[in-house]
Amino acid sequence: MSVPVKEVPFAGTVPSPKTENEGMITGNWRTRRPVLDADKCTNCLICWISCPDSSVNQNADVVSFNLKYCKGCGICNEVCPVGAISLAPELDFED
Amino acid sequence: MGVKKRISGCVATANAVKLADVEVICSYPIRPYTGIMSELARMVADGELDAEFVYGEGEHGQLSVVYGASAAGARAFTGSSGVGVTYAMEVYSPISGERLPLQMAIADRTLDPPGDFGSEQTDALCCRDQGWIQGWASTPQEALDLTLLYYRIGEDPRVLLPQYACQDGYFVSHILGEVDIPDAAQVKEFLPPYKNHHVLDPRNPQIIGAQMEPSMGPGMQYQRYQAIEGSRKVIEEVHEEFGRIFGRKYAPWVEEYMTDDAEVVIFMQGGHAETCKTVVKRLRNLGEKVGLVRLRTFRPFPTQQVRDALGRFKAVGVVDNSVNFGISGAAGVLLTEARTALYGLGDKVPTVGFVAGLGGEMITHDEFYKMFAKLKEVAKAGKADKQSYWLPFEL
Amino acid sequence: MTNLFEEPGLKQITVWARGVYENKEARDVVVAVTEAAALEGKFVQAWENYVDLPDRIYVPVRAYGKISDQEIESKYVYENETPDIVALTEETLVKGVDILAGIKPGAVLVINTKRPAEYLFKFIKKGTENLASIVTVDANSLAKSIITLSGAEGATDASGIGKGMGAALAAAIVKATGIVQFESLLKIVENKNAAKKAFEKAQVVDVKTLVNAG
Numbered sequence: 251m252s253v254p255v256k257e258v259p260f261a262g263t264v265p266s267p268k269t270e271n272e273g274m275i276t277g278n279w280r281t282r283r284p285v286l287d288a289d290k291c292t293n294c295l296i297c298w299i300s301c302p303d304s305s306v307n308q309n310a311d312v313v314s315f316n317l318k319y320c321k322g323c324g325i326c327n328e329v330c331p332v333g334a335i336s337l338a339p340e341l342d343f344e345d
Numbered sequence: 346m347g348v349k350k351r352i353s354g355c356v357a358t359a360n361a362v363k364l365a366d367v368e369v370i371c372s373y374p375i376r377p378y379t380g381i382m383s384e385l386a387r388m389v390a391d392g393e394l395d396a397e398f399v400y401g402e403g404e405h406g407q408l409s410v411v412y413g414a415s416a417a418g419a420r421a422f423t424g425s426s427g428v429g430v431t432y433a434m435e436v437y438s439p440i441s442g443e444r445l446p447l448q449m450a451i452a453d454r455t456l457d458p459p460g461d462f463g464s465e466q467t468d469a470l471c472c473r474d475q476g477w478i479q480g481w482a483s484t485p486q487e488a489l490d491l492t493l494l495y496y497r498i499g500e501d502p503r504v505l506l507p508q509y510a511c512q513d514g515y516f517v518s519h520i521l522g523e524v525d526i527p528d529a530a531q532v533k534e535f536l537p538p539y540k541n542h543h544v545l546d547p548r549n550p551q552i553i554g555a556q557m558e559p560s561m562g563p564g565m566q567y568q569r570y571q572a573i574e575g576s577r578k579v580i581e582e583v584h585e586e587f588g589r590i591f592g593r594k595y596a597p598w599v600e601e602y603m604t605d606d607a608e609v610v611i612f613m614q615g616g617h618a619e620t621c622k623t624v625v626k627r628l629r630n631l632g633e634k635v636g637l638v639r640l641r642t643f644r645p646f647p648t649q650q651v652r653d654a655l656g657r658f659k660a661v662g663v664v665d666n667s668v669n670f671g672i673s674g675a676a677g678v679l680l681t682e683a684r685t686a687l688y689g690l691g692d693k694v695p696t697v698g699f700v701a702g703l704g705g706e707m708i709t710h711d712e713f714y715k716m717f718a719k720l721k722e723v724a725k726a727g728k729a730d731k732q733s734y735w736l737p738f739e740l
Numbered sequence: 741m742t743n744l745f746e747e748p749g750l751k752q753i754t755v756w757a758r759g760v761y762e763n764k765e766a767r768d769v770v771v772a773v774t775e776a777a778a779l780e781g782k783f784v785q786a787w788e789n790y791v792d793l794p795d796r797i798y799v800p801v802r803a804y805g806k807i808s809d810q811e812i813e814s815k816y817v818y819e820n821e822t823p824d825i826v827a828l829t830e831e832t833l834v835k836g837v838d839i840l841a842g843i844k845p846g847a848v849l850v851i852n853t854k855r856p857a858e859y860l861f862k863f864i865k866k867g868t869e870n871l872a873s874i875v876t877v878d879a880n881s882l883a884k885s886i887i888t889l890s891g892a893e894g895a896t897d898a899s900g901i902g903k904g905m906g907a908a909l910a911a912a913i914v915k916a917t918g919i920v921q922f923e924s925l926l927k928i929v930e931n932k933n934a935a936k937k938a939f940e941k942a943q944v945v946d947v948k949t950l951v952n953a954g
């Protein structure tokens with residue numbers, strides 16, 4: 251269905267998302283969820299720099315994941331040098 | 346007898362290319378026409394088709410490759426969509442000017458913006474004045490048939506012109522429909538092996554596309570004009586022959602659907618006409634005198650046939666699935682062409698333009714219903730109060 | 741006006757899948773079921789959604805089928821707006837994807853999963869009012885998912901219709917809905933073994949019992 255003219259952005263120009271892109275929420279692409287073992291994590295941030303979707307948060311002592319956008323690609327699990335990230339089936343979690 | 350299969354317009358076209366025994370193919374990927382090339386690549390890889398399959402480095406390169414192949418005497422095929430079609434623009438005129446009857450399939454895609462990959466006929470219509478034969482298929486079956494018809498028309502020594510065989514992207518190119526794939530012997534009878542008329546051959550050296558003096562210009566253009574005008578007779582003959590051999594009889598210029606005793610009709614081209622047919626049928630059940638006239642050949646434009654067909658009605662709505670910003674009539678090129686054809690009939694046949702299905706949107710049943718309602722008003726008043734309507738915003 | 745264009749005999753099948761990994765399997769399900777219906781003299785249509793992003797790994801993508809006793813008039817309506825059957829090639833799609841959007845009353849949901857319907861039902865947040873039953877089948881244990889670009893973009897699938905897991909999912913659909921004869925489906929799919937086992941093993945659960953339990 252065509253979007254009404256008034257709702258179409260002028261000249262196809264849209265504000266650039268600064269932190270999040272509400273127009274492309276990719277959390278539902280995920281079939282496996284990254285899970286952190288905080289005891290193992292050395293906070294080296296290799297996962298943070300490697301995540302293609304900027305879905306690793308680094309604003310605490312240990313990393314966490316932004317599950318609104320994490321696609322479950324598993325790269326963080328692949329790159330973590332100490333094996334602190336495992337992948338669990340998404341449906342094991344109720345949230 | 347051929348075989349019946351449910352295939353997409355892309356696969357239908359590829360099957361026709363195979364049956365036409367094309368010798369050189371040049372590809373470059375862009376949705377939605379890509380399916381034609383993936384299918385042809387598979388056929389070549391599987392040994393079903395013996396052809397040179399060349400990967401172009403872009404659409405300009407693609408057209409240059411088939412241009413050269415055709416000049417070297419090969420039956421050549423290429424295709425594209427959307428901005429790919431316009432990127433190759435420079436090469437179209439030399440191909441028709443040098444009278445090389447290669448074929449290009451176009452599965453329509455919008456130009457940017459909107460930058461989506463939906464269907465819109467603007468891409469192919471941008472090339473309408475390049476001296477190529479051009480028309481639209483409305484089903485996968487017709488996509489297959491158009492490929493065969495156009496090679497035969499274009500290669501006729503009285504014509505020698507390249508052809509754009511167009512189909513609406515996605516709707517015709519991707520949705521599977523039942524197709525009767527003819528057998529090779531039938532196709533051989535209809536389309537004999539390509540015999541080039543003028544060819545690059547070291548035994549008889551010549552220059553194709555030599556630099557010409559300005560004084561040659563008028564004559565060169567006049568030759569091409571004569572070729573496209575002369576093709577009208579050939580187009581009719583070839584359609585006749587096609588019907589005889591394959592049993593599918595297409596009206597060469599316009600297909601009329603439920604137009605007997607119709608008072609108002611829609612005039613359009615391409616796959617959306619299939620949706621319009623449903624609306625016509627349902628309105629007929631309610632006793633409404635409505636019909637559809639579908640244009641089959643856009644270049645050369647059948648001025649007289651369109652005049653004869655549309656001149657009988659009380660109002661005609663012309664659906665343009667393309668943009669021509671600033672054009673007279675404020676709709677699209679089909680409206681201006683239809684009006685030109687009807688010019689001289691005075692106010693007898695009021696015409697209204699409808700721009701619809703842009704950006705790849707389907708033209709819905711409800712939209713066609715509204716168009717017919719508007720046309721009934723126009724027929725009653727004997728004139729239109731507005732030249733054109735952009736759907737869905739203005740109707 | 742809407743009534744004027746109604747097609748009463750028309751059945752719509754929508755299959756959701758994961759981009760790249762399961763494009764073929766989703767397409768195979770609709771192609772297999774519609775081709776089986778065509779054998780029975782029905783009018784059919786099968787195609788893939790064009791605007792989903794099929795070249796992105798894991799993105800939810802859709803394939804569609806239509807089956808009717810009469811000629812299909814809405815053939816260029818390019819999305820199934822009111823599905824009768826929804827199938828998922830992968831269980832996680834129950835979470836965060838509006839899989840039941842527009843379903844007709846009495847619709848059936850078929851899921852490729854090892855888990856019980858009760859568990860999956862909890863994740864479905866929208867559209868369950870019209871859902872009649874959930875069918876579960878562990879299709880992955882019966883056949884592999886075939887990852888291929890053959891058949892993409894409307895081209896011919898040279899890898900074989902119903903060669904992989906899609907055959908099992910199609911069989912579960914047929915068992916739960918009777919939309920075609922199982923024998924017709926068997927004539928189309930290549931992996932007949934997977935189809936037979938799935939037909940036998942698929943569990944059909946009435947949604948009413950789930951609602952009461954929940």
Ligand code: SF4
Nearest residue numbers: 301320321323324326
């Ligand atoms: S699974 Fe992929 S998307 Fe999610 S956090 Fe890890 S690297 Fe990022």
Ligand code: SF4
Nearest residue numbers: 291292294295297330
């Ligand atoms: S890569 Fe591993 S150790 Fe390093 S911050 Fe990430 S989880 Fe922690």
